[in-house]
Amino acid sequence: ETGVTQSPTHLIKTRGQQVTLRCSSQSGHNTVSWYQQALGQGPQFIFQYYREEENGRGNFPPRFSGLQFPNYSSELNVNALELDDSALYLCASSLWQTNTEAFFGQGTRLTVV
Amino acid sequence: ELKVEQNPLFLSMQEGKNYTIYCNYSTTSDRLYWYRQDPGKSLESLFVLLSNGAVKQEGRLMASLDTKARLSTLHITAAVHDLSATYFCAVDIEDSNYQLIWGAGTKLIIKP
Numbered sequence: 558e559t560g561v562t563q564s565p566t567h568l569i570k571t572r573g574q575q576v577t578l579r580c581s582s583q584s585g586h587n588t589v590s591w592y593q594q595a596l597g598q599g600p601q602f603i604f605q606y607y608r609e610e611e612n613g614r615g616n617f618p619p620r621f622s623g624l625q626f627p628n629y630s631s632e633l634n635v636n637a638l639e640l641d642d643s644a645l646y647l648c649a650s651s652l653w654q655t656n657t658e659a660f661f662g663q664g665t666r667l668t669v670v
Numbered sequence: 671e672l673k674v675e676q677n678p679l680f681l682s683m684q685e686g687k688n689y690t691i692y693c694n695y696s697t698t699s700d701r702l703y704w705y706r707q708d709p710g711k712s713l714e715s716l717f718v719l720l721s722n723g724a725v726k727q728e729g730r731l732m733a734s735l736d737t738k739a740r741l742s743t744l745h746i747t748a749a750v751h752d753l754s755a756t757y758f759c760a761v762d763i764e765d766s767n768y769q770l771i772w773g774a775g776t777k778l779i780i781k782p
Binding site: 588590592598599600601602605613615647649651653654657658659660661662663664 | 674703705711712713714715718758760763766767768769770771772773774775
C-alpha cells in the first residue's frame, strides 16, 4: 500500500449539493494531483497543487476547486453536484520536479443521485 | 488535442501465452507511465519510463519506450491468472510534472 490516504472512501450525495474530498499525501511528497475516473474509463486530470497553489488544471469547470495545506494535504471541493460527477476520485502525491513515481490513494467513490 | 491511445482495449488470453499492449501518444513528452488497476481498486505504479529506448522489466512484465515513434509497449510473458487487471498508460502534459493524460485502459483477462 502507498502512504496516500483519502477520505471518505464512499459517499452518496444529492444533485445540487456540495462535497469535500480529502487527501493526505505520502510523507515527503509536496505535490498533490486530483483525477476523476468514470466507470470503465481512464482517469481525467482535474488539477494539481504545489506550494498551496493550483499549478495546472484540466478541462473541468470552476465548480471543481481545491486547496492544499502547509502539511501538503489537499481537498477537492465540488459545488452544485451533477449526476455526471459520479465517479472515483483519485489523488496522487509526488515530489515536485523529480523523476520519481507518483503514488495514488485508494480513491473516493462518489455517487450523485 | 493531446491523446493517448491504447490497444487493444480488451484482451482475453490463456495462461502461458505472450502478448503485447500498445500505447501511442500525441504529445512530445518523453516520460511515460504504466499503471495497473484491479476492479474497484486504486492505481498501482508499474513502470516509469524516462527516456527514448528505456526498457524496464518486473517479473513477467516488460515495458519499453520509443519517443520518436511516440509508442510504448507493455509485454507480458507466459501470462498467469494473477496478472488479470486493467492496465493504463499515461504521459505528462508537456512541460508539466505528473499532470497526466491517460489512455482508456486495456482490460486483460487471463484464463487458466
